[in-house]
Amino acid sequence: xxxxxxxxxxxxxxxxxxxxxxxxxxxxxxxxxxxxxxxxxxxxxxxxxxxxxxxxxxxxxxxxxxxxxxxxxxxxxxxxxxxxxxxxxxxxxxxxxxxxxxxxxxxxxxxxxxxxxxxxxxxxxxxxxxxxxxxxxxxxxxxxxxxxxxxxxxxxxxxxxxxxxxxxxxxxxxxxxxxxxxxxxxxxxxxxxxxxxxxxxxxxxxxxxxxxxxxxxxxxxxxxxxxxxxxxxxxxxxxxxxxxxxxxxxxxxxxxxxxxxxxxxxxxxxxxxxxxxxxxxxxxxxxxxxxxxxxxxxxxxxxxxxxxxxxxxxxxxxxxxxxxxxxxxxxxxxxxxxxxxxxxxxxxxxxx
Numbered sequence: 001x002x003x004x005x006x007x008x009x010x011x012x013x014x015x016x017x018x019x020x021x022x023x024x025x026x027x028x029x030x031x032x033x034x035x036x037x038x039x040x041x042x043x044x045x046x047x048x049x050x051x052x053x054x055x056x057x058x059x060x061x062x063x064x065x066x067x068x069x070x071x072x073x074x075x076x077x078x079x080x081x082x083x084x085x086x087x088x089x090x091x092x093x094x095x096x097x098x099x100x101x102x103x104x105x106x107x108x109x110x111x112x113x114x115x116x117x118x119x120x121x122x123x124x125x126x127x128x129x130x131x132x133x134x135x136x137x138x139x140x141x142x143x144x145x146x147x148x149x150x151x152x153x154x155x156x157x158x159x160x161x162x163x164x165x166x167x168x169x170x171x172x173x174x175x176x177x178x179x180x181x182x183x184x185x186x187x188x189x190x191x192x193x194x195x196x197x198x199x200x201x202x203x204x205x206x207x208x209x210x211x212x213x214x215x216x217x218x219x220x221x222x223x224x225x226x227x228x229x230x231x232x233x234x235x236x237x238x239x240x241x242x243x244x245x246x247x248x249x250x251x252x253x254x255x256x257x258x259x260x261x262x263x264x265x266x267x268x269x270x271x272x273x274x275x276x277x278x279x280x281x282x283x284x285x286x287x288x289x290x291x292x293x294x295x296x297x298x299x300x301x302x303x304x305x306x307x308x309x310x311x312x313x314x315x316x317x318x319x320x321x322x323x324x325x326x327x328x329x330x331x332x333x334x335x336x337x338x339x340x341x342x343x344x345x346x347x348x349x350x351x352x
Contacts, residue, residue: 116198
């Protein structure tokens with residue numbers, strides 16, 4: 001079991017170790033990727049080493065049982081313990097050897113936009129922003145605002161922000177799609193339930209080596225910020241709008257007081273959108289089950305409903321429902337994330 005995979009991984013590990021003997025390894029653009037892969041391989045090979053150790057113990061203990069004598073009964077108990085530990089290691093290896101999304105470990109940019117429902121949709125967009133922000137705070141992750149377009153009622157027509165931390169894209173990638181809310185708006189005088197929708201896009205961070213942008217393909221406009229960045233923001237042309245001419249993608253950033261910082265943030269978001277488009281094309285080759293989980297290329301379909309009168313959240317892709325909407329919107333999102341990741345794991349396991 002795992003024999004061919006172990007051989008291949010040990011060969012790869014040796015090759016990376018050789019790369020790390022080169023004097024200029026830290027200057028190479030692929031150094032971060034190599035360092036990360038080296039640690040991944042080290043952890044997996046450590047599991048193989050543990051498995052071989054338990055296999056050896058298993059054989060020795062079986063021989064001891066065959067010999068009989070006073071130690072035979074004690075050895076039988078030990079054999080059961082070894083089998084349990086060996087099974088656990090095999091399960092861990094099975095999970096570790098599943099082909100992972102190469103973008104899973106990346107930071108992510110999250111884009112939330114009010115869709116159908118007018119003011120109520122903008123208020124729910126603000127609720128979702130608060131949900132992801134508090135989820136990030138609970139885990140010690142960092143939030144960086146890129147751009148916001150507030151509504152007149154205190155919500156957001158659009159808000160874009162980075163979340164930086166461990167495996168952010170892996171945890172949030174299945175949040176992309178249409179989130180539907182059913183509740184009585186605060187402005188509703190007759191107590192009628194309204195249905196509104198908000199779209200969420202989750203894009204993996206793209207570095208310059210993954211997505212190269214030709215400066216000639218860009219139109220860059222600067223203008224005076226209208227955001228909440230402080231008194232000095234509105235006194236200079238610090239806001240930046242970048243248009244990628246070949247695709248028509250437009251990115252704006254006005255959160256920073258510095259025009260240069262806003263430009264760098266906008267370029268980073270643009271690279272991520274271009275990478276997301278590339279990923280969407282590749283996803284067309286996946287199985288129907290994974291397409292259902294990941295969503296369509298334009299992230300247009302309804303993925304989740306937040307039903308306030310029934311205090312129920314339903315993820316339509318996996319048929320999972322839970323209660324306590326208030327807790328989830330307060331950032332306690334892990335139970336839903338775990339269900340989605342477990343479903344992804346089961347799909348990939350069945351495809352192997």
